[in-house]
Amino acid sequence: MTNTDRERHRERETAFYLFTQQRLPACKPVLTPAWVITIFLFTGFIFIPVGLVTLRASRSVVEIVERYDTECVPEPFRIDKVSYVQDDSIPKNCSLSLKVRKYMKAPIYIYYQLDNYYQNHRRYVKSRSDRQLLHGWKYHATSSCQPVEFNNNQPIVPCGLIAWSLFNDTFTFIRERAELKVNRKNIAWKSDRDHKFGKTVYPFNFQNGTLIGGGKLNPRIPALWGPELFTMEQEKFFRMIQEMNCHLTFKLQTSEFKL
Incomplete structure (x- = not known):
């Protein structure tokens, strides 16, 4: 080893020693009261x-x-709301009046809120099949959709608890006897409509069991087949799949709000 190599080795050892012992040169500002007040x-x-x-x-x-889930339930059924919701012979229409006390500038957004519902439950979050939503009933490996995987020994498309609990309330807004149009298009992400969900996936055997979890999808219309055939329910279904913002039980089917 030459003298030059020894000097380089000594310099590296010195630098490493200073680094490990935290003795490298550093800026140590003194925080005086004037500096603190200024900062x-x-x-x-x-x-x-x-x-x-x-x-x-x-x-x-x-x-x-x-x-509205309390006001729209008739008085005799408020003790047992489940029987009221499950009884198809009773109309579920309801009208409520909302008073707008301040000017609302367009666009006006409409949301629904669900309480006492845990959408991040592990079993619920895993109960879905992204590949089935892309390939349809041809994809048979849907064990992740349990317990909503088969009905009458036939596969369910779309399967899983997330799809099964599709939120099915509908709203109509009326102002001075004139119905206000609500734009329900493009509420799902464009990337999901174009790439994640298949364009030839038809709902099959969906909500045909004895226990109904939510809304239904039109089996004659694919999940995505152009904007002219893309129904409100399909659009809402995709939005629900994105955020898993859905309900495990029936609520009211139709609600009418008067402004």
């Missing part, structure tokens, strides 16, 4: 205007929340 004032000057703008934007939002 806090500078931070406040930046974030206080941002907070005021955010607060103003949040207060300008007009939100109307109306719970």
Whole structure:
């Protein structure tokens, strides 16, 4: 080993020693009271205007929340709501009046909220088959869809608890006897409509069992077959699959709101 190699080796050992012993040169500013006050004032000057703008934007939002699962159930059935929901002979139409106290600027978004429902339950989240939604009933490996996998020894398309519990309430909005049109198109992600879900997947044997979990899909219309045939239920089904924002039991079928 030459003298040059020894010097390089010694320099590397010295640098490694300083690094392991945390003795490398470092900047150690002294936080005096003047520095601390200056930093806090500078931070406040930046974030206080941002907070005021955010607060103003949040207060300008007009939100109307109306719970209808109790008001729309007849008085004799409020003790046993399940029997009322499961009885098909009783009409499920309901009308409620909403008073808009502030001006609502378009576009106006409509959402539904479900309480006391745990969509992140492990068994529920796994009860689906993405490959079946892509290939249809030709894909037979649907063991992940249990317990909603077969009915009368025939496969269910789409299978799984997520599809089985399709939220099936419908809403109509009326203002001064004129019905307000609600745009239900493009509520599902375009990437899912184009790539994740098959364009020739027809619902088969869906909601034909003794225990009905939610809404039904048109078996004569594929999951996605162009915008002209893409029904509201199919669109809502894809949105539900994305967020698993659905219900495990029936609720009201039709609700009419008057503004």
